[in-house]
Amino acid sequence: MKSVQAFIIVATAWLFQSCFDSNDHLFDEDDAIDIIVDASLSKNMYTLTPSVKADTFNVHDTIYFLASISPNKNFRVQDYHWLMDGVYCSSEYNFKKQIEQPGHHRFIFVLKDHFNDIHSDSLDVWVADNPVLNDSAFIPAQGTQAIDPYEPIYFTWSAKTEGIRLAHHFHFTLSEENFAYSGSKGSSDFKVIDTILNEPYFEYHHELNPLKKYNWTVQAFNEYNLASVEKIESFFYTKGLTGEGSLQAKISTSQQSSIPIHISLQNKIEEDKILNYNFSVNSSNNEISLGAIPAGAYLLTLNSDYPDFKTIDKNIDIRDGFVTILDNIQLTDSTPPSIASVSNRDTLEFSDTLKFIIKDGSGNINTQNTTVQLETDLITERFYKDSILYVALKESDKSWTYRILTISVSDGSNNSSTKSFYIKQSPLWFTTNSDTTIFKSESILLYIKDNNQFGFKVETLEFRNVTTNETIVSISNTDKSSFSAELEANLFDEEQTIESIIIYTNGIKQSKTWKLFVKSSNTKGDI
Amino acid sequence: MNLFNRSILPFLMSATFLGLFLIGCLDAPDYPETFTPVDSIRILVKQKGDSFSTQLKVHPSDSAVIKVNVLPEKYQNDLTFEWFYSTEKKDSLLGRGAEYTFYPTKDKKNIPNKLISTDREENKEAQDFTVIINSTPILSDSTTPANGDTLYGSTKSAFLFAWYSIDMDLYNGDTLFHILDIDGKEFDVGTLLQVKQSGLEAGEHKFRIIVHDLYGDSDTLDYKKFFVIDTLEEK
Numbered sequence: 103m104k105s106v107q108a109f110i111i112v113a114t115a116w117l118f119q120s121c122f123d124s125n126d127h128l129f130d131e132d133d134a135i136d137i138i139v140d141a142s143l144s145k146n147m148y149t150l151t152p153s154v155k156a157d158t159f160n161v162h163d164t165i166y167f168l169a170s171i172s173p174n175k176n177f178r179v180q181d182y183h184w185l186m187d188g189v190y191c192s193s194e195y196n197f198k199k200q201i202e203q204p205g206h207h208r209f210i211f212v213l214k215d216h217f218n219d220i221h222s223d224s225l226d227v228w229v230a231d232n233p234v235l236n237d238s239a240f241i242p243a244q245g246t247q248a249i250d251p252y253e254p255i256y257f258t259w260s261a262k263t264e265g266i267r268l269a270h271h272f273h274f275t276l277s278e279e280n281f282a283y284s285g286s287k288g289s290s291d292f293k294v295i296d297t298i299l300n301e302p303y304f305e306y307h308h309e310l311n312p313l314k315k316y317n318w319t320v321q322a323f324n325e326y327n328l329a330s331v332e333k334i335e336s337f338f339y340t341k342g343l344t345g346e347g348s349l350q351a352k353i354s355t356s357q358q359s360s361i362p363i364h365i366s367l368q369n370k371i372e373e374d375k376i377l378n379y380n381f382s383v384n385s386s387n388n389e390i391s392l393g394a395i396p397a398g399a400y401l402l403t404l405n406s407d408y409p410d411f412k413t414i415d416k417n418i419d420i421r422d423g424f425v426t427i428l429d430n431i432q433l434t435d436s437t438p439p440s441i442a443s444v445s446n447r448d449t450l451e452f453s454d455t456l457k458f459i460i461k462d463g464s465g466n467i468n469t470q471n472t473t474v475q476l477e478t479d480l481i482t483e484r485f486y487k488d489s490i491l492y493v494a495l496k497e498s499d500k501s502w503t504y505r506i507l508t509i510s511v512s513d514g515s516n517n518s519s520t521k522s523f524y525i526k527q528s529p530l531w532f533t534t535n536s537d538t539t540i541f542k543s544e545s546i547l548l549y550i551k552d553n554n555q556f557g558f559k560v561e562t563l564e565f566r567n568v569t570t571n572e573t574i575v576s577i578s579n580t581d582k583s584s585f586s587a588e589l590e591a592n593l594f595d596e597e598q599t600i601e602s603i604i605i606y607t608n609g610i611k612q613s614k615t616w617k618l619f620v621k622s623s624n625t626k627g628d629i
Numbered sequence: 630m631n632l633f634n635r636s637i638l639p640f641l642m643s644a645t646f647l648g649l650f651l652i653g654c655l656d657a658p659d660y661p662e663t664f665t666p667v668d669s670i671r672i673l674v675k676q677k678g679d680s681f682s683t684q685l686k687v688h689p690s691d692s693a694v695i696k697v698n699v700l701p702e703k704y705q706n707d708l709t710f711e712w713f714y715s716t717e718k719k720d721s722l723l724g725r726g727a728e729y730t731f732y733p734t735k736d737k738k739n740i741p742n743k744l745i746s747t748d749r750e751e752n753k754e755a756q757d758f759t760v761i762i763n764s765t766p767i768l769s770d771s772t773t774p775a776n777g778d779t780l781y782g783s784t785k786s787a788f789l790f791a792w793y794s795i796d797m798d799l800y801n802g803d804t805l806f807h808i809l810d811i812d813g814k815e816f817d818v819g820t821l822l823q824v825k826q827s828g829l830e831a832g833e834h835k836f837r838i839i840v841h842d843l844y845g846d847s848d849t850l851d852y853k854k855f856f857v858i859d860t861l862e863e864k
Binding site for chain 2: 255
């Protein structure tokens with residue numbers, strides 16, 4: 103029993119003593135730790151996208167919700183969770199979610215610490231699908247004609263965002279079509295309208311230009327600034343004065359450079375009434391508007407200065423107030439350029455400058471679409487002057503044998519031609535006649551003399567009339583290194599090309615062509 | 630004296646504490662009366678020929694009945710109701726009871742905008758509301774084209790469609806929106822009263838106009854026929 107008494111006394115003493123230690127249990131503000139929770143949302147968990155407190159999302163977006171705690175998560179917490187619109191949503195610090203219910207949603211991250219204190223942070227999320235723009239029902243319908251340019255024009259359309267009632271705004275543009283050629287004079291410059299509208303319609307109260315094409319576009323955005331996938335891209339035509347119509351055409355061509363075009367419209371009833379138009383088009387700028395034309399039936403004739411483009415004839419009707427549309431005029435060039443030497447021969451003497459005649463009926467030949475190769479070597483020194491292609495050869499291009507020069511030319515429609523020429527060997531190891539003029543009453547001394555420095559032995563010496571393709575004289579198996587013969591002029595025509603040929607026993611052949619003119623007049627002499 | 634040697638003392642102390650505890654129980658408050666769980670107090674309105682609606686909208690041409698509806702309905706009779714016209718300065722009592730009949734006029738002083746519900750314990754709950762006085766929009770039967778008209782042009786011709794609508798509330802901030810229905814295809818044309826539309830093949834067509842205001846009241850014209858003759862193709 104005494105031990106019980108002693109215990110009670112000690113316990114009572116300890117209880118009283120504890121009262122004197124109360125200062126040890128007082129709250130010290132300096133020892134407190136401020137717990138701060140921070141909630142944020144992001145469109146991506148892993149990349150460095152900015153985290154924000156509020157944002158708008160598409161219903162198909164995945165939203166990442168992030169919660170951070172400072173100073174760190176290493177303290178005792180009782181509970182933490184997320185609420186979406188006040189309803190439990192997740193018990194993770196970070197989670198992702200796709201919200202299918204359009205509208206505004208509030209997310210709150212709630213943390214209850216060891217002392218039952220509640221810490222929270224909230225986020226605002228607006229979710230909607232993209233607006234749907236009705237791109238099949240709008241006014242005026244696509245291609246509407248005869249809109250009065252001097253009366254108000256009303257544009258209407260509609261859009262909505264599924265599942266939620268949202269306000270919409272619209273990006274509206276109205277512009278006048280630009281043409282490569284616009285026949286009407288005096289039309290005022292139309293200033294493009296590019297505006298944002300809060301209502302699904304637009305009233306245009308200013309004047310437009312008559313007989314023009316106008317393009318207009320609309321795209322819808324909802325109040326979350328989500329854009330519609332659909333876009334209205336439409337157009338209409340204005341009318342002109344009573345009794346007038348117009349013609350707008352697209353002239354398709356593959357030629358990138360300008361093609362001069364002439365169009366004539368001949369009235370089929372009053373044939374002496376012909377309207378003429380001159381302009382240029384190319385592959386990228388090829389739409390034309392001929393301005394006001396009296397209504398009626400016409401024969402349209404389209405041709406070009408370039409003969410490679412064939413003339414096009416079409417019967418067309420110009421209707422009162424309407425713009426006749428021709429979008430299938432094909433201006434084609436299927437004729438490739440022609441290539442010839444100025445001598446019209448395919449075998450050419452070596453020269454530091456060779457000249458070629460390049461002809462094309464599309465007016466579009468230049469050095470950019472011309473390549474010249476001496477066998478595998480590309481020759482860059484080439485230029486055109488008065489439709490003559492000049493090709494410069496270097497001294498190092500000379501050879502004791504024939505060389506092949508290849509010229510490739512393509513026109514603006516990518517029609518191409520390639521032709522190869524033989525360049526004769528140079529220097530020659532023999533001497534022979536040059537171009538010569540004689541009277542009919544005279545004779546000519548044909549001579550050929552080998553002087554090669556390599557010791558090659560002569561096998562054959564020959565003179566050929568290239569013009570008549572006949573051999574004049576030929577000596578084979580000879581041990582002579584030269585040959586000459588005097589022939590009377592009456593054996594020759596007024597003009598011929600003669601080829602002097604020497605063939606060595608090792609098979610190497612050299613030749614030279616020269617011209618022989620036979621004159622009946624008193625003029626003569628070597629050229 | 631050793632108190633712990635007397636066996637009756639702990640018993641007396643325990644009995645004393647138990648007695649004090651039981652006396653404390655006698656001082657506990659009575660259990661409260663049964664709580665009346667009213668879910669909601671709804672306000673509805675109707676006019677002649679219509680049924681009650683929570684959309685507090687009336688037209689000015691007929692008297693209207695406004696009533697209160699308590700859910701669950703079994704508690705309806707446990708509450709009393711007072712209808713007021715309330716301003717910032719004062720509340721004017723218009724009537725008592727679950728229903729109140731009024732005539733919609735421009736003078737809103739007889740149109741209630743506040744309900745005070747009182748239970749048996751004199752607990753009160755006030756609800757502010759607004760009764761919208763809205764006129765139904767009216768479409769004029771005169772349109773372009775008129776019924777039976779013939780239009781000359783082509784499928785690309787821009788034909789004029791024009792109509793006229795009126796609403797007594799236009800000067801009070803109401804707005805009229807129109808739908809142009811051509812052959813069953815509806816075009817939202819907003820507040821416009823005319824448009825020019827193309828795409829009409831030669832032959833018989835029909836169109837009508839539907840108008841509705843901000844509060845959902847609407848008017849619809851009967852379909853009107855018109856004919857398109859393609860004069861350009863004939864040439």
